[in-house]
Amino acid sequence: MAAPAPAAAAAPPIIxxxxxxxxxxxxxxxxxxxxxxxxxxxxxxxxxxxxxxxVLMKHMxxxxxxxxxxxxxxxxxxxxxxxxxxxxxxRKFGMVFQAAALFDSMNVYENVSFPLREHRxxxxxxxxxxxxxxxxxxxxxxxxxxxxxxxxxxxxRKRVGLAxxxxxxxxxxxxxxxxxxxxxxxxxxxxxxxxxxxxxxGVTSVVISHDIASAFKVADNxxxxxxxxxxxxxxxxxxxxSEHPAVKVFLQTWFGKN
Ligand SMILES: Nc1ncnc2c1ncn2[C@@H]1O[C@H](COP(=O)(O)OP(=O)(O)O)[C@@H](O)[C@H]1O
Ligand SMILES: [Mg+2]
Numbered sequence: 001m002a003a004p005a006p007a008a009a010a011a012p013p014i015i016x017x018x019x020x021x022x023x024x025x026x027x028x029x030x031x032x033x034x035x036x037x038x039x040x041x042x043x044x045x046x047x048x049x050x051x052x053x054x055v056l057m058k059h060m061x062x063x064x065x066x067x068x069x070x071x072x073x074x075x076x077x078x079x080x081x082x083x084x085x086x087x088x089x090x091r092k093f094g095m096v097f098q099a100a101a102l103f104d105s106m107n108v109y110e111n112v113s114f115p116l117r118e119h120r121x122x123x124x125x126x127x128x129x130x131x132x133x134x135x136x137x138x139x140x141x142x143x144x145x146x147x148x149x150x151x152x153x154x155x156x157r158k159r160v161g162l163a164x165x166x167x168x169x170x171x172x173x174x175x176x177x178x179x180x181x182x183x184x185x186x187x188x189x190x191x192x193x194x195x196x197x198x199x200x201x202g203v204t205s206v207v208i209s210h211d212i213a214s215a216f217k218v219a220d221n222x223x224x225x226x227x228x229x230x231x232x233x234x235x236x237x238x239x240x241x242s243e244h245p246a247v248k249v250f251l252q253t254w255f256g257k258n
Contacts, residue, residue, distance in 0.1 A: 010038065011038060011039050012039075012075065013036035013037055013038050013039070013072075014037050014038070014039045014073070014074055014171065014172060014204040015036065015037040015043075015060055015071075015072070015073055015172065015204070015206065016035075016036040016037075016070070016071075016072040017033050017034060017035045017036070017056070017059070017060075017069070017070070017071055017072075018034060018069055018070040018071075018072065019032050019033070019034060019068070019069045019070070020032070020033040020034075020056075020059060020066045020068070020069030020070070020071065021033075021066060021067045021068045021069055022052075022055060022059070022064065022066050022067055023067055028228055029052040029055050029228060030052050030055060030056060030066070030228050030229075031227075031228035031229055032069075032228070032229050033056060033069070033225075033228075033229060033230055034230065035223045035230050035233060037172075037204055037206060037221075038204075038220075039204055040198070040202050040203070040204055041204060041205075041220040041221060042194065042198055042204075042205040042206075042207060042218055042219055042220050042221075043205070043206050043207070043219065043220070043221050043222075043223060044206075044207045044208075044209055044214075044215040044218060044219035044221070044222045044223070045057070045206065045207070045208050045209070045222075045223050045225055046209055046210065046212070046215045046222050046223070046224050046225070046250070047210065047224060047225035047226055047250075048210060048226070048250065049210060051225045051226060051227075052225055052228065053176075053208040053210075053225055054176055054208065056208075056225065057174055057176060057206065057208055059071050060073065060093075060174065060206065061086075061089070061090050061093050061095070061174070062078050062079075062081060062086040062089060062090070065079060066079060073089055073092065073172075074089075074092060074171065076089070091119070091168065091170070092170055092171045092172055093170050093171075093172050093173070093174055094162075094165030094166050094167075094168070094170035094172070094173045094174070094203075095165055095173070095174045095175075095176070096158070096161050096162050096165050096173065096174070096175045096176070096178055097161070097176050101161065102149040102157060102160060102161060102164075103149075104148070104149050104150060106148075107145065107146055107147060107148050108136070108141075108144045108145050108146070108147050108148075108149075108152075108160050109129070109132055109145035109146065111149070111160060111164055112132045112135060112136065112145075112160060112163045112164045112167055113128050113131075113132050113167070114164065115164060115167050115168050116128050116131065116132075116167055116168070119168055120168070129145075131167060132145065132163070132167070133145070135163040135164075135166055135167050136160075136163050138163070138166065138196070138197070138200045138201065139159040139160075139162050139163045139166075139193060139196070139197070140159060140193070140196065141156065141159055141160065141163065144156070144160070153186070154182055154183075154186045155182070155185075155186040155189035155190060155193075158178060158182075158186075158189075158190050158193060159189075159193055162193055162197060166197065166201060166203070170203065171203060171204060172203060172204045172205070172206070173197060173203050173204075173205045173206075174205075174206050174207075174208075175194065175205065175206070175207045175208065176208045177208055177209060177210070177211075178190050178194065178207065178209075178214075179191065179209065179211050179214045180209075180210070180211065187211070187213075187214060190214075191214050191217045191218050194207060194218045195217075195218055205218075207219070212250070212251060212253070212254035212255075213254060215236075216236045216240070219235075219236055220235065221233060221234060221235055222234070222235075222236055222239045224239065224242070224244070224246070224247045224250070226246040226247075226250075227246070231244045231246055231247060232244045232247050239251075240255070
């Protein structure tokens with residue numbers, strides 16, 4: 001019998017983690033992580049507090065080295081890379097942290113243009129103004145350049161943080177707990193921002209969260225981290241009906257009351 005025709009080759013993943021192990025002393029945090037992120041998709045890493053989500057994300061940009069395993073970014077295993085090669089890899093990433101981490105003493109224009117001053121020294125002031133305006137418009141903000149972080153709502157600060165994260169045109173955007181500690185309306189606003197960034201920029205995104213509602217809203221795929229491994233992963237509709245006990249218990253806290 002003829003072999004079945006091969007399926008059309010899927011685009012290779014932008015990030016692929018292969019059998020990654022990481023301990024701190026005798027504390028085994030990650031014990032065999034396998035996960036991949038297709039180009040242009042959003043992966044949400046969901047898991048309880050202290051499950052190792054941030055540790056996993058730090059491996060993606062080479063801030064931590066695994067004890068064993070591979071971290072393949074855009075076709076290269078970055079694990080053996082030294083500081084210079086990692087610096088080049090990190091330019092592919094934009095990062096949005098929990099606290100928007102804006103510089104309070106700088107206005108929005110100075111905050112968003114900051115990476116340009118570091119990495120695009122050839123640009124003139126007018127070109128920088130135009131780029132900042134373009135990125136602010138992508139995150140849905142207009143005429144806020146002169147405002148200071150203290151004058152902005154929590155959701156707007158997150159958007160400014162994202163504008164800064166995308167100002168160097170990264171391929172990948174990482175969000176570590178972007179909605180933690182926000183009220184429900186601001187959380188919605190930030191979820192919309194993540195969806196907008198994907199639509200407008202076509203970026204690949206990895207979002208760390210313990211917020212189930214946000215995860216199900218923004219994810220193309222969800223990977224559930226528990227006890228050092230990804231115990232289940234797939235599109236939200238599949239995870240929703242996971243048979244894994246840890247996932248069921250975790251989701252029950254949300255879907256049980258909704
Ligand atoms: N640099 C470090 N040194 C020692 N232990 C660490 C370090 N970073 C994280 N850990 C431990 O790894 C575990 C997972 O942490 P983390 O990834 O921050 O969890 P979360 O899922 O909440 O993001 C925690 O027990 C934490 O204390
Ligand atoms: Mg964390």
